[in-house]
Amino acid sequence: MRKNIVAGNWKMNTTLQEGVALAKDVNAALEGVQPKCDVIICVPFTHLASVNAVIDANKLGLGAENCADHASGAYTGEISAAMVASTGAKYVILGHSERRQYYGETSETLKEKVALAFENGLTPIFCIGEVLEERENGTFFDVVKEQIESALFHLSAEDFGRIILAYEPVWAIGTGKTATDDQAQEMHAFIRGVIADKYGKEVADNTSILYGGSCKPTNAAALFAKPDVDGGLIGGAALKADSFMGIVTAF
Numbered sequence: 001m002r003k004n005i006v007a008g009n010w011k012m013n014t015t016l017q018e019g020v021a022l023a024k025d026v027n028a029a030l031e032g033v034q035p036k037c038d039v040i041i042c043v044p045f046t047h048l049a050s051v052n053a054v055i056d057a058n059k060l061g062l063g064a065e066n067c068a069d070h071a072s073g074a075y076t077g078e079i080s081a082a083m084v085a086s087t088g089a090k091y092v093i094l095g096h097s098e099r100r101q102y103y104g105e106t107s108e109t110l111k112e113k114v115a116l117a118f119e120n121g122l123t124p125i126f127c128i129g130e131v132l133e134e135r136e137n138g139t140f141f142d143v144v145k146e147q148i149e150s151a152l153f154h155l156s157a158e159d160f161g162r163i164i165l166a167y168e169p170v171w172a173i174g175t176g177k178t179a180t181d182d183q184a185q186e187m188h189a190f191i192r193g194v195i196a197d198k199y200g201k202e203v204a205d206n207t208s209i210l211y212g213g214s215c216k217p218t219n220a221a222a223l224f225a226k227p228d229v230d231g232g233l234i235g236g237a238a239l240k241a242d243s244f245m246g247i248v249t250a251f
């Protein structure tokens with residue numbers, strides 16, 4: 001079901017102690033507030049169980065930032081979807097551009113990760129988005145369409161309906177250069193159209209599509225006001241409870 005969602009992606013930031021403190025701060029800030037969106041924090045693997053112990057799951061969802069593309073076995077250093085789920089986490093970010101860029105993730109590995117996430121009851125927050133060169137040479141619609149088709153369009157309509165999408169133009173991530181609300185709306189509407197062509201209008205209308213890339217309290221309201229922007233995936237601004245809450249309350 002389509003929902004408004006604000007999700008934090010802490011990336012490789014905070015020690016365990018700092019992370020637990022931040023989670024407590026966000027949890028406390030949500031007390032007595034009725035946000036017009038679901039609120040999720042996606043945290044480093046090492047923090048999951050401890051953060052789960054200090055948050056109110058009715059107010060604040062918990063997710064991982066990745067999971068392995070194998071179920072279990074001799075994959076030293078990897079963390080499986082089952083391990084993530086066993087911490088109490090309910091979400092997992094998959095296909096973030098940093099993982100595609102720096103760790104060679106492809107649609108093939110992402111298909112496996114999506115399947116394992118589902119098997120373990122995790123909701124994928126699946127990231128797509130073009131790099132600057134693709135924005136400038138005008139291929140960005142094709143690039144994003146291909147990312148969705150190649151990693152997700154083998155799914156049944158029912159399974160596709162369980163995915164949260166996050167459009168994150170790579171040129172806007174951590175750069176302070178946000179896509180304009182019109183650029184975000186244009187892409188989100190395009191993505192919804194691609195989904196409608198494959199699965200029909202009902203599935204498309206029920207898909208939550210988040211925007212990510214230098215989203216801040218000062219620009220969130222304009223982005224979230226766009227009809228096809230259902231919230232945000234927040235990096236830097238999720239690392240302080242007050243700026244994260246400034247985005248949560250932008251709805």
Ligand code: 13P
Binds near residue numbers: 233235
């Ligand atoms: P920033 O909000 O720091 O640009 O990061 C966005 C992002 O990559 C969230 O996944």
